[in-house]
Structures are given as structure tokens and as C-alpha cells.
Amino acid sequence: MTSSRTYAEFFVPESETVVAARDRAAQLGCAATGSGTAAALTFLAASVNARAVVEIGTGVGVSGVSLLAGMTPDGILTTIDIEAEHQRAARRAFADAGIAPGRTRLINGRGLDVLPRLTDGAYDVVFIDGDRSEYPQYVAEAVRLLRPGGLLVMDGAFAGDRVADPTQRDADTVAVRDAGRAVRDDETLVAALLPVGDGLLTAVRRG
Template identity: 60%
Template sequence: MSTDKANSWVYAEEFLGEDEVLLRARERAAQLGCAPVQPGEGAALSVLAAAVGAKAAVEIGTGTGVSSLYLLRGMPADGVLTTIDLEVEHHRAAKEAFADEGVRPTRTRTISGRALDVLPRLTDGAYDLVLVDADKENAPAYVEQAVRLLRAGGVLAVAGALWHDRVADPARRDETTTTVREIGRKVRDDDRLLPALLPAGDGLLVAVKR
């Protein structure tokens, strides 16, 4: 990466900055060993949620609520975020972030459990936006479930789509990088989706369901 390009990336990441609520959520993430979306990814998620008028959204991988906050800030005031995480401790931390933000309890539905057990119980075509931000091992299955959940015109978002800048290097063939690269290919080649890969944060793969 050239110096100018690197400077542009940093400028874009810092363009909006983060307030104390988000920074405290990031501190909790560091304490619990979570890897939340970076500011550029978060800002893009807010814009996507606002653009699609997401009244019903699903988040796979709550963490400590960083991406949840970004989504909620873009959603309308009556929008409901369903967020799934295996770790109860993560949900506890996320609820602290929601309280800091002043989010009404009726706007979030936290579900503790394996996403692959929870997702099949959610209604087909009922959601405006689905964010995949969980373990990469199961991410291909999450993405397939996400497409099922989306209505026509709904948005799919996959965080960490450049995976620490390893995906773009064909010489990188470790299991996680290969999995993330394959997700990109499948989304790109899926006739049901209109995709784009944004270089914000650690990469945000987005697509609209046709």
C-alpha cells in the first residue's frame, strides 16, 4: 500500500470519530477478547441501515455491542435488532452499551445460543438487513441463512471481508483466509445478490437481495 493510500484509509476511518458510548463498548471488547468492527465498517453499517430503512435487522455475533450500536443508530426509532451470540457474557456487555446509549429494551432482542440453531427458527424474507460478524469457520452457512432471511431489496453485510489484509494476497492460503475469500466469491457469483466489497475497516462485503 502506498503512503498516500494508507493515509487516505486512516483519514476515512477517522472521518467521523467515535463517542464515549462506542469507546466504552470497545473497552469491554478488549477486556473480553472480542474483535469489533472498525469505525469505517461501523459508519457504513449505519448508513446502510438508514438507507434501507431497516425496521427489522439480524446481527450474527453480538460481541460487546459495537456493531449493534452502529446498526441501531441507522435504524428508524421503531426498528428492532435481533442479535445472536453464543456467549452470555457478551450479551451482558452489549446490554451495558445499550443502556449507555439509552436504547429502549423493546428495540433489541438478544438471543444466546449457536447461530446455526437459532437462524433456522427465524422467518424467511422478514428482515431488511442481516449482518454476519461471527466465527469465520461457520460464516458460509451464516451467509446462506442470511440470504434466506432477507426480503427483496434487503441488505446483507459481512464484516472482516478482507481479513487483516490477507484475502487480497493469493499466496495466503490458511484456512480462515481461504474461507473468507470463498465467501466473497460465492456472494459475487450469486444471481440473487447485487454485491460490492468496501475497503472500510477490515473490509465490509455488502449485497442487496434482488
């Protein structure tokens, strides 16, 4: 990473809550959302006055705490993960951050089982950070869930520099590449791929 990329990545300092959550992520072997991405999530949630957000991939709660920090004070984060242990760690991060329990709806399950149960057009932000091989399906669900003006945000869009390299054809890389193209080519969305962390694909649903 260049020095400017490193400077940008750590430009916004992290709270003690997030630092502690990162320690728990390391113990659990969970790849928490990076520092620059966490700052961007707070910014993006605040930019649309988000009250209702869906997250696929709760992890240890770094991204959840960051989204909630930008959401309205009555906003509710619905967050999905298959690993109950990760969600226990996330609950702790939410409590440490002083987030009222009623502001988080943690659903233990597979993203592709849970997302179809959520209401069309009811969400201000959908944040994708679950199973890379399921990214194309998450994108399709996200477009359905977003209100006009809502934001689709997808972490890991570079897949560790593999997406940009056409010789990389493993299943996860192909899925992330396909998901990115689907967002870019969807005429109901306006997309921008931000070089933050491992690539943060953002798109706003046209009004």
C-alpha cells in the same frame, strides 16, 4: 494504512457509549467492529429504513449500537452470540445508548443453530460478524432471510489481507474467501466489496 484510509476510517466521530464499549471489548478480548465500519453500518441501515435486522456476532455491542442508530425508531435488532459475557457487555452498551430494551432481542447460542429458526424474507439487513469458519453458511442463511431490497453486510472480508493472497489456505481464510465469492456469484444479489476497515462486503438482494 495510507493517510486517506486512516482519515476515512475515523471521519465520523464515535459517541462516548461506543468508546466505552471499545474499552470493554479490549478487557474481554473481543474484536469490536472498527470505527469506519460502524459508521458504514449506521449509513446502510438508514439507507433501507431498516426495521428488522439480524446480526451474527453481538460482541460488545459496537456494531449493534451503530445499526440501531440508523434503523427506524421502532426497529428491532435480533443479535446472536455464543458468549454470554459478550452479550452482557452489549446490553450495557445498548442501555448507555438509551436504547429501549424492547428494541433488542439478544439470543445466546450458535449462529448456525439460531438462524434456521428465523423467518424467510423478513429482514431488511443481515450483518455477519461471527465465526469466520461458518461464513459460507451464514451467507446462505442471510440470502434466505432478506426481503427483496434488503442488505447483506459481511465484516472481515479481507481477513487481515489474507483473502487476497492465494497462498493463504488456512480454514478461516478459505471460508471467508468462499463466502465472498458466493455473494459475488449469486445472481439474486448485487455486490460491492468496500475497502473499509477489514473489508466490508455489501450486497443488495434484487427485487
